[in-house]
Amino acid sequence: MNSYLRPLINEFKILEKGIKVWDAILSAQRILHAYILVVGGDQPAREKLMGMMGQNSNSHCCYCLIKGVHNKHTYCPFRTPEDHDQVGVDEPVEPFNFHPQALPLQTDTQH
Numbered sequence: 267m268n269s270y271l272r273p274l275i276n277e278f279k280i281l282e283k284g285i286k287v288w289d290a291i292l293s294a295q296r297i298l299h300a301y302i303l304v305v306g307g308d309q310p311a312r313e314k315l316m317g318m319m320g321q322n323s324n325s326h327c328c329y330c331l332i333k334g335v336h337n338k339h340t341y342c343p344f345r346t347p348e349d350h351d352q353v354g355v356d357e358p359v360e361p362f363n364f365h366p367q368a369l370p371l372q373t374d375t376q377h
């Protein structure tokens with residue numbers, strides 16, 4: 267994806283510094299600046315753009331600090347799985363119980 271977006275990023279870097287354009291209303295040249303303000307996409311697309319590990323990783327959420335639990339695949343329960351101590355869970359899990367409306371959120375420095 268990075269090689270696909272590189273030409274676009276390079277062009278926006280040039281536009282960020284400013285380019286001369288003709289202003290027909292003022293009949294004069296002026297400097298035009300353009301910036302990327304918002305990038306939209308679904309969660310997998312945003313993860314790729316941000317260089318994140320993705321939804322199948324242990325720390326898959328870009329908003330909170332909840333860790334994924336791996337049992338054949340990674341999922342994100344709010345409570346300790348009842349079968350976490352049984353065969354099939356790859357790693358031991360510290361007991362946890364998160365309320366969905368009070369999740370431990372990431373700060374800007376934790377990203």
Ligand SMILES: [Zn+2]
Pocket residue numbers: 327328329330331332369
């Ligand atoms: Zn989350």
